[in-house]
Amino acid sequence: MKITIKKIAEEAGVSVTTVSNVINKKAHRVSQDKIDMIEEIIKKYNYSPNMNARALVKSSSRLIGLLYFSDQKNLDFADPFVNEILQGIQRVAKEHNFFTLVHSVTKTEDIEEVQKNWRFDGFIAVGFSQELFEEVHKIIQVPIIFIDTHLKDEVYSHIEDYPNSYFINTNDQDASYKATTYLLKKGLTKIGFYSYEFDKNKTSVIQQRYVGYHNALKDFHIKPDTDLEYTEEQQSEILNHLDDFQGILVTADYLAIKFIHKLKQEKSFYERKLSIISFDDIRYAALNDPPLTTIRLDQTKKGEIAMKTLVNIVDEHMKENQITLLNGTLIVRKTTF
The missing domain is CATH 3.40.50.2300 (Response regulator)
Incomplete structure (x- = not known):
């Protein structure tokens, strides 16, 4: 038997409009008992609204x-x-x-x-x-x-x-300023910037984090050093110059976790005591070994x-x-x- 919204309304003893409102989560004026009963009937018959028909009626595709x-x-x-x-x-x-x-x-x-x-x-x-x-x-x-x-x-x-x-x-500019300042207040002065490829002259998430990083260095009277700035494509170069760094600002947790993994493979992470801070606080950041210091952005x-x-x-x-x-x-x- 084909179940329709009309049959659900008849079984529940309510109007078709009431059933429709419950389905569309707009049942503000319907009692909770009625909502529970209608939802139970919908579940019993495994009823699924015809979205194409609703779209034609409402001029909405959902x-x-x-x-x-x-x-x-x-x-x-x-x-x-x-x-x-x-x-x-x-x-x-x-x-x-x-x-x-x-x-x-x-x-x-x-x-x-x-x-x-x-x-x-x-x-x-x-x-x-x-x-x-x-x-x-x-x-x-x-x-x-x-x-x-x-x-x-x-x-x-x-x-x-x-x-x-x-x-x-x-x-993002403020978040990056906050992250860089945290490292600076710990007494670190040689702080690198590690990111995906980006254009410094075009506004973007990474570009804004780059600006915030530079602003923090300048406010602490440290001249930004482009020799401490690398992209993921330059990973082999940064690995050859780790002695130049005390800390690194990485523009994404995912990138930071991959970088730490590479440092461990090269037996450089624990030996160097390199401070790493990044952005996002993805769910793996707390599970990383060691857990990652980061700026939580709640994506x-x-x-x-x-x-x-x-x-x-x-x-x-x-x-x-x-x-x-x-x-x-x-x-x-x-x-x-």
Whole structure:
């Protein structure tokens, strides 16, 4: 027997509207006993709403596009940063009956292609550049939440020109200043900077952390030394110059954990007593050996905030703040001496 929302309503002795409100998590005026009874009937019949039919009726697809900017063709799901943001998004999306489609983006054409095949109620974009943001602004007409997307100041100062764009960022410059200052106050003066490849002249998460690192050194009257700055591609070089360092600021926990693993392989970690501090506080940071000193940025929370913002805009038609700036928290563990 095909179960319908009408049959569930008849069995529960309520209206079809009440059942619909319970399914859509909008049963604010329905008693908890009624909600429990309706959910029990839904569970008994293993009822699943026809999302395509609902989309046609409501002119809503219930589909959110999650766009990760990546220099690589395939997204690295092994990176905990990627997983933790996705976890936060999925948690809220499921609660409000949205679906997510994850897509890695290297160029504007990738977004145009995905829009040809699917109809989206909104997008969440992670780590976009200024250039990609400007292109996306032209081709996406639905609300889009940008996570960890640092742009030119003129964009934020004229945010009203981008009514469908919302930003959830960490104050990365301040977080980096805080991390570097922690090492400096421990008496370290030769502090290196270790990151993924980035352009120092283009605003980005890593570039903002680089600026914060330099600002802290200058405030402690230490001249920044480019000979202490390396990217992951230069790992073999940094391993040959470890005597130049007392501490290293690493721009991501995942990168720091890989670096510590390499130092252990080279039998250099414990022997050098090199202080290492990084960013994110991914779940593996506390499990690392030794546990990693880091700046907690709570990427899962960012994902939750981004998805909740979309829910409020799409379902509740609420006016949301276009710029949300989050602060990092220093978590001291065992990799700083």
